Amino acid sequence: xxxxxxxxxxxLLQRRASERAMDDEMxxxxxxxxxxxxxxxxDRDAAMRQARIxxxxxxxFKEEGRDARGTRWLxxxxxxxxxALRQARATPGFSAATVLTLTLAIGATTMMSTxxxxxxxxxxSVAGAEQLVYIGQGARDCISCRSxxxxxxxxxxxxxxxxxxxxxxxxxxxxxxxxxxxxxxxxVLTTPGLFETLRIRPLLGRTLIxxxxxxxxxxxxxxxxxxxxxxxxxxxxxxxRTLFLDRKPYEVVGVIADRDVYPLDTELWAPxxxxxxxLTDRMADAYLALARLRQGRTADxxxxxxxxxxxxxxxxxxxxxxxxxxxxxxxxxFNRPSSNVEGWIFTGAVALVLLIGCINLAGLLIARLxxxxxxxxxxxxxxxxxxxxxxxxxxxxxxxxxIAGVLGALLAIWxxxxxxxxxxxxxxxxxxxxxxSIGAACGLVISVWPAWRLTRPTLVxxxxxxxxxxxxxxxxxxxxxxxxxxxVAFSIVLLSAAGLFTRSLSQLRAIEPGFDTTRLLTMRLxxxxxxxxxxxxxxxxxxxxxxxPGVQRAGVGLQVPYGVGSARREFAIEGRTMPDQRxxxxxxxxSPRYFEAMGIPVxxxxxxxxxxxxxTQRVALINQSAAEQFFAGRDPVGSRVVIDSxxxxxVGLVGTVFNGDPEEVxxxxxxxxxxxxxxxxxxxAVRTLGEPTAVVAPVRDAVRRFDAxxxxxxxxxxxxxxxxSTEAERRMLRIMTSFAxxxxxxxxxxxxxxxxxxxxxxxxxxxxxxxxGAQRRTVLxxxxxxxxxxxxxxxxxxxxxxxAVLRVMQFMIFGxxxxxxxxxxxxxxxxxxxxxxxxxIPAQRAMRVDPMTSLRAD
Numbered sequence: 001x002x003x004x005x006x007x008x009x010x011x012l013l014q015r016r017a018s019e020r021a022m023d024d025e026m027x028x029x030x031x032x033x034x035x036x037x038x039x040x041x042x043d044r045d046a047a048m049r050q051a052r053i054x055x056x057x058x059x060x061f062k063e064e065g066r067d068a069r070g071t072r073w074l075x076x077x078x079x080x081x082x083x084a085l086r087q088a089r090a091t092p093g094f095s096a097a098t099v100l101t102l103t104l105a106i107g108a109t110t111m112m113s114t115x116x117x118x119x120x121x122x123x124x125s126v127a128g129a130e131q132l133v134y135i136g137q138g139a140r141d142c143i144s145c146r147s148x149x150x151x152x153x154x155x156x157x158x159x160x161x162x163x164x165x166x167x168x169x170x171x172x173x174x175x176x177x178x179x180x181x182x183x184x185x186x187x188v189l190t191t192p193g194l195f196e197t198l199r200i201r202p203l204l205g206r207t208l209i210x211x212x213x214x215x216x217x218x219x220x221x222x223x224x225x226x227x228x229x230x231x232x233x234x235x236x237x238x239x240x241r242t243l244f245l246d247r248k249p250y251e252v253v254g255v256i257a258d259r260d261v262y263p264l265d266t267e268l269w270a271p272x273x274x275x276x277x278x279l280t281d282r283m284a285d286a287y288l289a290l291a292r293l294r295q296g297r298t299a300d301x302x303x304x305x306x307x308x309x310x311x312x313x314x315x316x317x318x319x320x321x322x323x324x325x326x327x328x329x330x331x332x333x334f335n336r337p338s339s340n341v342e343g344w345i346f347t348g349a350v351a352l353v354l355l356i357g358c359i360n361l362a363g364l365l366i367a368r369l370x371x372x373x374x375x376x377x378x379x380x381x382x383x384x385x386x387x388x389x390x391x392x393x394x395x396x397x398x399x400x401x402x403i404a405g406v407l408g409a410l411l412a413i414w415x416x417x418x419x420x421x422x423x424x425x426x427x428x429x430x431x432x433x434x435x436x437s438i439g440a441a442c443g444l445v446i447s448v449w450p451a452w453r454l455t456r457p458t459l460v461x462x463x464x465x466x467x468x469x470x471x472x473x474x475x476x477x478x479x480x481x482x483x484x485x486x487x488v489a490f491s492i493v494l495l496s497a498a499g500l501f502t503r504s505l506s507q508l509r510a511i512e513p514g515f516d517t518t519r520l521l522t523m524r525l526x527x528x529x530x531x532x533x534x535x536x537x538x539x540x541x542x543x544x545x546x547x548x549p550g551v552q553r554a555g556v557g558l559q560v561p562y563g564v565g566s567a568r569r570e571f572a573i574e575g576r577t578m579p580d581q582r583x584x585x586x587x588x589x590x591s592p593r594y595f596e597a598m599g600i601p602v603x604x605x606x607x608x609x610x611x612x613x614x615x616t617q618r619v620a621l622i623n624q625s626a627a628e629q630f631f632a633g634r635d636p637v638g639s640r641v642v643i644d645s646x647x648x649x650x651v652g653l654v655g656t657v658f659n660g661d662p663e664e665v666x667x668x669x670x671x672x673x674x675x676x677x678x679x680x681x682x683x684x685a686v687r688t689l690g691e692p693t694a695v696v697a698p699v700r701d702a703v704r705r706f707d708a709x710x711x712x713x714x715x716x717x718x719x720x721x722x723x724x725s726t727e728a729e730r731r732m733l734r735i736m737t738s739f740a741x742x743x744x745x746x747x748x749x750x751x752x753x754x755x756x757x758x759x760x761x762x763x764x765x766x767x768x769x770x771x772x773g774a775q776r777r778t779v780l781x782x783x784x785x786x787x788x789x790x791x792x793x794x795x796x797x798x799x800x801x802x803x804a805v806l807r808v809m810q811f812m813i814f815g816x817x818x819x820x821x822x823x824x825x826x827x828x829x830x831x832x833x834x835x836x837x838x839x840x841i842p843a844q845r846a847m848r849v850d851p852m853t854s855l856r857a858d
Contacts, residue, residue, distance in 0.1 A: 102404030105357025107411030113431035132331035162302035174245035205254035246528035492798025507815030514657035516599030521692035555594030574640035605652030660725035787839025
């Protein structure tokens with residue numbers, strides 16, 4: 001390091017000595033020529049002047065000397081950067097506007113591009129991911145069905161020749177017993193071939209092997225690096241340790257590195273015991289089959305092969321396979337949404353923000369460089385070539401772009417942490433590089449234009465032109481006005497989208513829930529296999545919670561409103577002829593005091609009682625929507641519904657509640673007793689006398705005392721749960737609003753820059769007007785009208801674009817149309833107000849012009 005510093009210092013001293021020697025040599029030649037002229041009769045000053053003229057530009061010879069040494073470009077670059085920084089300090093308004101424009105454009109583009117790539121990235125880190133495919137089954141018109149029955153998996157594994165390996169797995173959420181509480185984990189039950197299919201090697205120990213699935217084998221699991229690090233503190237003795245999952249002991253045999261975890265966020269893997277599964281049922285498609293193509297085989301060839309296997313199975317098992325076909329989906333397409341409309345909307349929003357930023361940057365640079373025409377023309381006249389001018393302008397723009405790039409990266413990091421909030425997401429350098437490159441390219445392309453223009457034969461005209469020229473009739477001015485109009489129009493589109501999401505969320509929140517949401521605490525319990533918290537025993541837990549001071553009532557349900565949506569199942573009404581397509585209803589379960597705890601009214605009949613247990617008459621309740629749709633004009637109490645070939649007597653009618661699904665505001669819902677229809681995941685609703693959060697700790701303790709293997713996966717007040725049910729909509733609103741704010745800020749900067757430039761160019765005109773008696777407020781109105789006129793044109797164009805483009809968002813909004821008049825009126829008013837504010841400062845500047853100063857400057 002020291003030798004490198006010494007070398008650089010020596011090189012610097014040598015270069016400076018060389019520069020001094022060159023200066024001395026040039027001065028010697030000039031003085032020699034002057035001496036000759038003195039001897040010819042000229043005085044000293046005249047001789048020196050004549051010598052310098054005869055000798056030519058000294059700097060030219062210096063440049064030629066530097067070219068000969070090959071170091072001129074370094075010095076020029078250093079000078080260009082220094083000059084660019086001086087220019088930035090000399091014009092802080094232009095520099096700030098340019099940097100802010102690029103920062104908003106680069107930051108917004110990076111944020112959204114990173115989010116999109118994050119969603120699409122699952123599985124891309126897997127070795128040879130392009131050779132991995134999912135095999136599924138579905139109806140004849142299904143293109144990318146993704147689940148498979150065990151019997152069909154075995155048939156494909158035995159007959160297909162296109163696959164190197166194939167594995168079957170399913171999601172698994174076992175409850176891990178901890179020292180102080182039980183926790184629900186994200187796991188996978190899989191055939192041992194999954195790790196070989198993914199080409200995953202363990203970080204520690206081993207993966208699953210075939211002998212792990214043999215009868216009598218000890219239960220084993222493989223855990224993720226994250227689970228090893230977070231839950232067990234990187235325990236060096238992790239291998240061989242026993243973990244209790246759903247009350248069953250498992251031996252840890254391996255650890256998988258985080259970079260290799262698949263499916264995403266999986267914490268542990270355990271053997272899938274095929275012998276315990278329905279090996280002859282070809283319709284129970286509850287599993288995922290992942291396969292690796294053989295070398296040289298393509299997805300189309302494999303698709304054709306499994307299609308033939310499916311046809312053979314349809315012939316052999318017509319009752320089960322008549323309407324089914326096999327499908328094949330590449331892994332890299334597996335995580336893509338079924339509809340690309342939402343992706344196109346986000347892509348369009350990103351493109352609009354970047355386009356608005358580039359348009360504004362173009363307007364700013366054109367205005368700035370047009371104001372420097374005289375300077376550039378003089379430099380051209382003094383001998384600077386077009387290449388030299390272009391390089392200087394490129395360096396100026398590059399300096400501003402780099403500053404904006406750093407700020408844009410910081411903005412993207414803030415946006416991802418604040419607006420997106422997905423776990424594990426980080427700013428993607430490729431997305432940032434693309435946004436930075438586009439912004440820089442836009443600036444560089446615009447920068448080249450003035451130098452090219454000054455190489456044309458209009459150089460004398462440029463030198464004669466003064467800064468008094470008004471911009472009103474020039475092509476450049478018209479171009480800048482068109483750019484501002486385009487910015488405003490595109491901003492209208494983004495603001496309209498944000499406005500529609502705002503109105504949609506407001507409509508969603510305005511839906512009457514149908515029950516009392518105040519003073520209500522909810523928690524979701526995961527119940528392990530074999531737990532005592534099943535059937536009537538759950539009433540003991542409810543009773544212990546109701547005994548807590550501050551608790552008014554408690555009840556248990558399979559689902560609660562705004563929680564995870566309950567499944568829809570077909571049903572029939574006993575004694576009534578039903579159409580071929582049976583009706584479907586949400587299936588829920590409830591304990592005797594559930595409706596009282598939730599505040600759901602019982603409109604007719606009765607609620608469940610402790611007598612409704614296994615071995616007694618199966619009973620059900622239906623909601624008012626079901627009664628109105630299927631029992632119009634009749635009393636449903638006493639009727640029977642058939643679900644899965646089992647008859648249930650309707651003993652009561654309850655109010656309809658909104659479950660948080662905007663596609664089904666008044667769902668048809670059927671409730672069955674938790675004692676007669678036990679489930680392994682339940683919600684407990686606790687009605688309190690005061691603040692619900694005050695009983696959180698006692699409720700947790702009651703659950704722990706009742707069964708240490710019960711896992712509380714969510715505990716929220718109903719108001720908080722209601723908010724989380726709209727998290728996707730609120731995230732969409734945050735993102736679109738931030739985009740719209742960025743777009744309108746950029747547009748305001750562009751409008752402000754255009755009006756400011758126009759005022760600066762017309763200072764003499766305004767001075768003359770004021771000298772001739774014009775009122776200052778008249779000048780103010782004139783300048784404001786210029787900005788408002790551009791905004792009005794942009795509004796008209798933008799509203800037309802919004803009506804034409806935003807109709808694709810109809811499926812994403814609730815309760816309003818994409819042409820909602822109120823939204824459009826508010827957006828137009830907002831944009832017009834911002835346009836007036838953007839034009840107000842330069843208008844006030846024009847109003848304060850001193851007539852005498854302007855006339856003397858002529």
